[in-house]
């Protein structure tokens with residue numbers, strides 16, 4: 001059967017392959033997986049029910065699934081130097097919820113980075129289920145973009161939280177994990193508080209040995225997604241320190257029992273049947289991350305990000321934190337050239353550069369028209385782009401910014417996004433030329449895989 005027999009869906013999958021191939025992916029949380037990761041995800045494992053854990057399932061026929069899940073667990077433990085790994089969370093959000101559920105009672109306080117400062121929705125945004133159950137208190141960042149450790153310490157003293165969470169989706173520094181541990185150790189009852197790191201954005205950098213590992217600095221739990229810098233399938237993962245016991249048996253609520261409390265919080269606490277085809281793909285990705293070539297990839301992500309940040313600064317872009325220590329860059333487009341992040345995101349999309357508008361800590365208004373854009377280098381690094389290409393991308397971004405500034409000046413209703421887009425139409429020939437240049441550049445660096453077969 002040809003892959004196009006199911007015409008309606010596969011037509012759009014084919015179009016997505018073209019979109020990904022002809023453009024450059026600058027969203028810092030996206031990446032391209034290998035053919036083996038795609039093969040595992042597209043396998044018959046999706047046919048199987050396997051509630052429970054390896055060797056302890058509620059269904060028969062899990063002999064192969066058990067082997068695969070155990071490989072994934074063992075590889076994750078080795079990658080992150082953890083005592084235990086739960087590879088079943090369907091997503092990073094599920095992973096975070098499971099940790100809260102494992103350790104906290106309704107109403108308990110969790111201290112986390114606030115969303116405007118760069119934190120994540122699942123770290124206490126009022127629109128989430130967790131925020132209705134737990135009492136989230138948010139710490140901020142300093143003017144130079146670092147965690148405001150003094151704010152964190154003050155809030156920890158005041159609220160005596162059950163979890164101190166270090167994690168973010170728009171932050172470009174390496175956290176001082178030791179300092180956070182000291183804040184927790186000075187609480188009135190430190191044993192009632194766990195240190196949790198949501199390292200979804202930088203897990204691949206940790207695995208590649210180019211970023212500090214919170215588990216080596218006294219953190220008790222680390223959650224992550226598996227599809228960002230870690231370059232695996234879309235999914236979640238929880239690593240923990242402590243004693244591993246039978247997850248089907250109840251254990252005391254102690255920090256040493258965290259691995260088991262977390263296993264029970266994932267299943268049956270918050271999820272049902274695990275996605276074993278995705279777990280197989282996680283196992284494959286973790287195997288790839290254990291290869292020496294992954295270290296080179298991780299090193300190059302950071303090298304490319306620094307080069308791109310320098311090139312952008314040379315083009316007079318103002319960057320949050322004045323640069324980057326990881327894979328991620330936040331541009332203050334409002335301060336750089338007087339336009340908003342959403343308009344700039346749209347214009348860059350027109351030439352095949354994909355990134356996302358993002359709030360800055362200084363933003364007060366609606367998140368739909370924030371002042372910044374967020375970009376990063378993991379996906380481009382996977383495709384093999386290097387410092388020379390970062391320069392070309394920065395040049396194109398400057399050219400698009402200039403066109404946006406001109407479009408805004410000529411626009412009669414510059415506060416209206418649709419009017420701004422119409423005004424940009426006057427620059428269609430220049431945008432077309434830039435799009436052709438980006439396409440030519442992208443096509444020099446093919447995707448690692450476009451299908452499972």
Ligand code: DSN
Nearest residue numbers: 029092120169170200
């Ligand atoms: N949505 C992810 C990101 O882009 O950072 C976080 O979950």
